[in-house]
Every structure is written in C-alpha cells, then in structure tokens.
Amino acid sequence: MNKLRSCTHCFFLMTLLLSFKSNAQLNKWTWLVGGSGSFSSTKNTYTSQAISQTSDATEINVSANVGYFLLDKFVAGLKPSYTKNKNQVNTPGGGYRNENRIELGPFARYYFLANDKPFNLLTEASYQFGVYSFKPAKGNINTLSLMAGPVLYFNSSVGLEFLFGYYKRNETIEDIDKTENKGFRISIGLQFHLESE
C-alpha cells in the first residue's frame, strides 16, 4: 500500500512539474479570483446494539475570493463563504439541525518573486466576520489566518497554490456556547489571474 501511494505521488509530482510553462499576471490592475465548492444530499442509516436510526442530510460548502492588484505583486480583496449543514433524524425523538454560516472579510497578499517566473512565493493575511443562524439561535464568527507558500503556474492565468500557516477561529452562539479553534493548516487550491481591459 505504501509503495503504491509513493509511486502515485511520484507520478503526481512529475506531472505537476512537467505542466508548468508560463509566468502569471501579477501586474497592477489584474484581477485575482479563486473558489471551491461541494454539495451532497444523502440518506444515512446507522445501526448498533444500542440504537438504529435513519437521517437525511444536506451539506453545502461554497467559498470564494475576489481580489485586485493595486500594485505590481500586491493584491487586496474580499473572501465570502457560505456553509449549510442540515440534518433530520427520522426515528422518533430524533434531533434536527439546520445550521447556516455566512462569512465575509478582506484579504491582502504579496508575491515575493519577479513576475516572469513560472512559480512564485506569496504571503497572505485575511480576516472574515460571519453570522451563524439556526433559528431561533444566532451567533457570530471571527476568523483570522496568516498563510505563506509557493504557487506554480500552468499558464499566465492559472496558478496552483500550497499554503501553510496559522489559523484562528472563534464562534459564539448567543446564550449557548463559545468555541475556539487555533493552530496550523495547509491548503491547496487554484487561483485565476484575469487581466483588466
């Protein structure tokens, strides 16, 4: 299993390196856009010696970022995101939740290397403020992240990023609970560079 995984990763990395041919648009007045999304709607069953239950679940995750290069190699913009987590347990006395989280906030990033390279190094700071709702409960969310890492360009418009950094998230649901998550994370994602007319 380990040998197969190692082999797969070698092929994956080799393909990555062979694919990078172009430098990116990091000039003033260029747009930077990225995002990801997933959706699932499932019927779930769970059986153990103690309980047997069925449930219906819907999950939606959408996040995006839109930025603008105010200077060469320096971009600033906004990060909106939306998460829905709905779950109905169908057995008698089963629970129900329908949690919605909407977040929005600024980000800024700086690219360290010249823009004629097929790769670059960047650092990014971002902060998102959000609201939580599961009627009648409501709350607020604050997320800070400081990330840095390399980006590899497929062509002048598309870059694949590997970012590592610190992350802190606080969520307060009024009169119910407070949670805090803080630590390190790695994220892998695509970003698109779009030159202005």
Place this chain on the structure above:
Amino acid sequence: MKKLILLTNCFFLGTLFISIESKAQLDKGTWLFGGSGSFSSTKNTLSRGNIYFEADDVDILISSNAGYFIADKFSAGLKPSYTKHKAKIITQGGVSFNSDIFEIGPFARYYFINKKKRFNLLTEAAYQFGCSNLSFGNGHNGTLSLMAGPVLYFNSSIGLEFLLGYYNRNETIEGISESEQKGIRMTIGFQFHLGRMTD
C-alpha cells in the same frame, strides 16, 4: 449578500472561460492523475454554561487517482485515499480518539466529445474498498460512485471538472455498528493528463 455571492460566482465562471485555451490529451497511452490534500493541527475549546472542553485535534486528508488511457477517450486506473483524525480531550478526564482509514479501488471513465475540443463531457464509475483502524475497534468500508459532468481545459495537460452523481458508502465497525450513506453529491476538481515521452 446574495448579490455579492452571485457576483463572485460570475467572476469565477468568467475567468474560467477566458482561461480555457487548449484541448486535452485523451489519446491511448496517456496518463491521467488527480488528487487533493489538506492538513490541520488545532487546539480547540468549547464553553457551554459551566462545561468547558479543551482538545487537540489533527486532521489529514489525502486522496488521489492514477489512470491510463487504454483506448482513445477511455481511461482506467486506481483511487487510493487516506484519512486521519486524532483528538485528545485535555480536560474532562483526558479521553483520546484516533482513526486511520485507508481506501483503494478501481475507476473507469469515458469522454463523450471529440478530443479536439477545449471542453468535454465525461462519465466515471468507481468503487473503493477500505479498512479502518479506530481507537475502539477495526472495520471495513465500501464506496460506490457513478458521476458525470463537464471538464474544461486550461491547456493540453490540465482540466477542471464539475461532476455530479450518485454515491453509496457502507461502513462496518466489527461488533459495534453498521452505517450507510447514499445520495447525490457534486465535486469540483482538476485532473492532469501526461502524454507518453515518445510523443
């Protein structure tokens, strides 16, 4: 807020279409690779009335696929994945939990449209068998997925896919529980096409 999200999505799609420049390598003898990964190591706290929890969590998710075009527009291969979740509650008696889940299985996919196009439509069937090692027992799982959707090419090597389809996952923890998830899911991901060196 809805307007802002709509505007953001419009930018995202607009950028995608402007970026699509080339057709992909769908010829017999081409390799197809994809993958994703995430890692986090966090300290988490929860306060609820007089209750207070503090825990350290580590989450790792790695999934990949490696395939080969056995015929023009038809590829087959393997999908391995690994998921780890480790949690240690520091307060409340210091309970720890650890799970490691390995999965691997075959997939096959077919592209419907002429390979000279900058976009295509594909369908994919996959099955993964897995084993899980949990703090409180061992188990096994099986996942079937039947997906279809468009792929858009940035150049001859890179494609961004939007797949929608059916998904069924069964998991058994020996002597403890059985669970099943089935329904519709959508995934967004990219794939790399690597031609033969002799080409």
